[in-house]
Amino acid sequence: MTTVASPPKLPPTASSSRPTATRGPEPRPAETGVWVAIATISMSFAALTSAMVVRASGAPDWQHFRLPPILYFNTLVLVASSFTLASARRRITPVSALDGLTGLYVTLGLGVLFVTGQVLAWRQLAAQGLFLATSPSSAFFYVFTALHGLHVLGGLAGLLYVLRRLRRVVPVPMTALGAATLYWHFMDVLWLYLLLILTIRV
Secondary structure (H helix, E strand, C coil): CCCCCCCCCCCCCHHHHCCCCCCCCCCCHHHHHHHHHHHHHHHHHHHHHHHHHHHHCCCCCCCCCCCCCHHHHHHHHHHHHHHHHHHHHHHCECCECHHHHHHHHHHHHHHHHHHHHHHHHHHHHHHCCCCCCCCHHHHHHHHHHHHHHHHHHHHHHHHHHHHHHHHHCCCCCHHHHHHHHHHHHHHHHHHHHHHHHHHHHC
């Protein structure tokens, strides 16, 4: 009786012993979108700043005026909102958002207060007889502050969206929260820049 020899075992090839490639970090479209928005907004305000500097240089009709004092209060409000948002984000974990909800509500309230203060600043300017069409300097003031105010309203809408998801979704959507936080901090920095430019130029 003859026996059939089993085929010899071959040593593992390089392809079979090659470790499986690990996946990289998941893409974050929310944060990518915010960075694109930040770049676009920055270029827009840079173009407006250049236009204002050129228009004010040697223009006989450029009228300097005193900025409404409430703008400085508004600045403190917006800076405080960035601190409350940063504090809220530190308290929120991927499994629970309860500890940070209060900070988010406070941030929303401060944001609404800032926009309300900007409207009061326009009313104070109007009380001085300065409107959009009064002079080039007042026109740039209204355009700068109105555009920034609209973007702040967009930030408030983003925070409301995140807050709604935090109350309903588990695990906590940390990526959306991070994107909204990044945008809000940018609004803070942008306003500080605009206040400096307006103080110097108008």
